Amino acid sequence: MPNARPLALALIVALAASVSAPDADAAKKKKAAPKKAAAATACSDFYGFSNADWFKANPLPADVASVSALGQMRERSVQQQRDLLDGAMRAPQGNVQKLLGDFWASGLDEAAVEADGSNSIAPLLARINGIRKAKDIAPSLAALHQVGIPVLFNFSPDVDLAKLDRHIGYFGQGGLGLSDPEFYTRSDANTKALMERYRDYVKSILTLTGTPKEQLDAQVQSVIDLETRIAQASRPLTALRDPRANYAPVPASGLKQYKRLQLREFLEAQGVKDDTVSMANPQLFAQLDALVGSLPPAQWQAYLRYHVGNAMAPYLSKPFRDADFAFRGQLLRGETTPAPRWRQVLDAINTAAGPMLGREYAARYLPAATDARAEEIAKQVRATLERQVAESTWLSAEAKAAAKARLDNLKIEIGTPNRDLDYTVQPMGRGSFGSNMLIASTWRHREEMKRIGHGNADRRWDVLPQHPALAYDIAQNRLIATAATLQAPVLDMSRDAATHYGTYGALVAHELSHAVDNKGRMIDVDGTIKSWWTPADEAAWQERAGKLALQYDGYAYPGLTGVKVDGRQTSEENAADLAGIELAYDAFSTDPSAASESAKQAFFKAWAQLWAQQNSADAAKVLVATEVHAPGQWRANGPLVNQPAFGEAYQCKATTNMQKKPEEQVSFWR
Template identity: 60%
Template sequence: MPNAKPLTHALVACLAIGMFATDAGAQRRGAAKAPDGPTACTDFYSFVNKDWLTANMIVGSGSVSALGELQALALQQQRELLDAAMQSPQNNVQQLLGDFWASGLDEAAVEADGAQPIAPLLSRIDAIRRARDIPPAIAALHQVGIPVVFNFNADVDLADLTRHIGYFTQGGLALPDPAYYTRDDADTKAILDRYRDYVRSILALAGVEEKSLDAETAAVIDLETEIARHWRAITLARDPRNNYAPVPTAGFDKQYKRLQLDEFLETNGIQAETVSMANPALFARLDELVGSVKPAQWKSYLRFHVGNAMAPYLSRTFREAEFEFHGRVLRGQSEPLPRQTQVLNAINKAAGPMLGREYVARHLPEGARLRATTIATEVRDALLRGIDRSAWMSKPTKAEARSKIETLRIEIGAPQHDLDYSVQPMGRGSFGGNMLIASTWRHREEMRRIGRSNADQRWDVLPQQPALAYDIAQNRLIVSAAVLQPPVLDMTKDAAAHYGSYGALVGHELGRSIDIRGRVVDAAGNVRTWWNEGDEAAWTDLANRLSGQYSGYAYPAATALMVNGTQTRDENAADLAGVELAWDALTTTNAELPKESAQAFFEAWAQLWRQQMSPDVANRMAASSVQAPGQWRANGPLVNLPAFGTAFDCKAGTAMQAAEEQQVRIWR
């Protein structure tokens, strides 16, 4: 379905809110007791959140967090919006969304529909007779959001971050790593055996006769294995610069004559003089394969990939086969998601911007938007003051940092879409058919980005997804409509609390614009490192001092583990920067801040990171997460802030207030 973007997730959107994954498997409200006797000066996190922690003990396996609860709220709001659109649509977009939602919830209709939604695609594949018929079929599948053989996406041009270009990237495999096809260890072989059974099941459901199943299954895996041999290592693709290799499209008709890449671009509405192709050896091999591999083998491959891509949206036999392999074997899930969740995920995948438009109209009060804009602007101004008084930045670096922050944009609620919402009518009889209609629309709108200087009109997060992010490519702060709710922005609380939660998250992200991450794009939007060696050494010294601090913290719920201060270093620094900047913004606009308001600021910060985990989840997070657990995201920055000690009368040298010479400061 719609392609993953190779650059955006690595370069553009640096999400601040790292615990938005939906909490699952948590059995709460057990009889265990929270730790007795925490005080503000011994463990502020447990002191503030004692009641919540007691009410949300984990029994069994799972996790729960305040930000996970926000994610659940946003999903419930989306379901309610779709219910209303289904029952009484108020405009054309709501009519589309309501029909899409209704068709997915009607499981009897989905069963009756069977494999009919993909029948036209399979017929197109069956019509392949010669090698020259293969590339048009590939292009047609890309058009409906089913990328086969390779991936082609719209993403930012690293030479001009205001525009998009097309990226030809490696793809064409149904397994997540090319090593699955070539490693010979027992575990990999076992997974490949399970995958072989899955391919066979999908081909059978797609109409392949029993007598041909073994041969066609082998044909699919053999062709995927050959493609996998020409992939570059996945680790290379994680660096955006490794995906960027501009090449002229002139000559594609001769260079990729059999693969017909010139006609692929034309079919997908692309008129561009330049595209990116970082792995030309793969595409050269694909060009050879179109001519050397028999059309029958290509037909088996394409038939399977249509069934694989569409299986989650078809009848139960397709869904069960897809879940048994992708869900149970690859993702380790014990059971499928509830039907409503599956349908909502499908709508967000194929028609997310449509749902986002309606979500903003319904769930973004003007008061919250104005409050969010005001605080974000004040935090930005606080960062300018922090740059001026910085002891670790050199003078030239300060000048570049100021220029970058002075030109930074703040976008609240939703992007300035330039989308065309004209879509083929959906109806309520075919969920799979609606998925293809919506995916075709989403692909069309993505392709329209290419060659246009409109990168600032799109976001790579949806407004209905709780997200607060710094977009490094466009030098802007993105605040989604869904995030402007408790615990991030609670309009019923003391105004100072808004700075402690929302304002500190804004500071976290804005600080990233000019820290170790933001240093790779300058104020003019050029991809270059604008720090000097002295700046980097000074930053590293600050960050390493934080590493030492956090490495002394026990990991909550884990089995005798400590926080990995090196692994979480940069996020810990961003948290400290965020609280520093939010406090500066608050106290600059409120010179005579009452003590109660000062306390409300810090309490809001601690409440943001409420979290409970079972030991197995904690052990996994300790090994992999780049963010500290909630207890230390809350407490860690406050240990370094004299203002916290003043607000709660904590003496220097106590657990929650480091001695002055031991405190780490970034922007204060």
């Protein structure tokens, strides 16, 4: 927000000064009240100028960390989902809506949820209680994975780094009630205090799952002991950040060595028939295999009962929910009050049946005309990028050819994934929310497992259609624009072409630039991980990116005194923002309306209005340390100071804040 004080505050100061003056002579001797800072202009702070009305209409409440234009769009999509589910509950249109409506109704019926208690997990607990020997453990593990409760380890589909057109199953570490293995091994005071609180939580969950009082302490210790053993064999989280550290393909037939874990049978239970899996930490699985054979069945029973109760606690009766919120909500996430019941149920449906909801969301909220317009602009931007690559003065001929091949093969997917799912699901009914959660989780796990295998890598998105997202999928070389993104302020069909290009077009261009930037150049057209840049291409990119980073280093961080934007931390996204404006404006210039001066101004104003936001000081402190995007003011202004077209549209000279001198400007694709 610009430095101008609100008019109301200025009037209060003036009135206070006049009331406090004891007499006319004294009033004359007092210093004049400071002048109100000048309002932002297009050439002093285009962000403040463009969003002045938004700031007035959206003051930051005292108990809210941040508000933003895009955040408001996200909240609108949440309300749309709620409205859709309300309609599906009252008058479902088709089988999928019937499933969703029953799921929604069962969660909103709090009396029924309380009456159901923990009945929904009783069959799972009965199976666990039936473990008598070591050979009984592995089938129980597999059965829990099938219903979406991963225990002892994680198993999930992800891209095969050696063959990006397929997914393989990744065996990874997991099975802990806490997110970081080091919580179980550190001995500092804070960690010890956390572990004591965790121990209390485990005790609460075991109590609720039926553990006799006299056995509680021993079973709590059994759970903590087993999780500690898992943690000791696990790698630090920092060692898992590089995807290559998690990639170690092995033949599925080689899993026979883990006889007690029965991993071949595990794959069969999950419906996986692929011949390759990834297991980056075989020492962990050797240790887990040994634990299955060495620990008593009673210890496994306690561990598995706890993990069933822990996973299902948010969806069961109030004592479970209270225990979950006290530990995970208040202690770990810092929440003060639980979310409203409808929001909890909506989150549960997104977790277990998100693709179902996404299918219906797109059908209701994405008109065909919007879908067509989104695809039209995306194709125009892609063509513009192809032309700019061909005309580039800094890319080598070799790199230009590789970039062209990659862009020629780039797919555009709008609204929902191109491939639909199998919605054959056990009927839900309205009697048990917990049971519906398990039915839906089983369905989603089944569909996720279908991603594993040759030719299945593009089967699904990693985002849901009902969640706003516009992204470039580097592995599958595709642009993804979810249905929830294609509404105001990103693509407002009631606005003109200039606005469409300044918002949606610029965001598409931002994402597509990643296909040929410092990251995109690491994957060639065949999906092989190797750079197609020459050393000269690399040097040219780094020169431009370095100059841009220095620009951002000089920008004050909004809401914080004496703090600057970190130009290196935000470098990649700043470059994509600049590319987005360059490419979108170029694409817009082919539109018949582009000759109008007012349309040119509207293009840039639409861009700036995307980034309207207000953050509390506490939120800003977190963002400046962690966020890879610049704050809203500089996402808006940062690219524009490098655009001669912006200076011409608003007659901003190089002597103003909003226009760099020609020799200081940075460009990638103009």
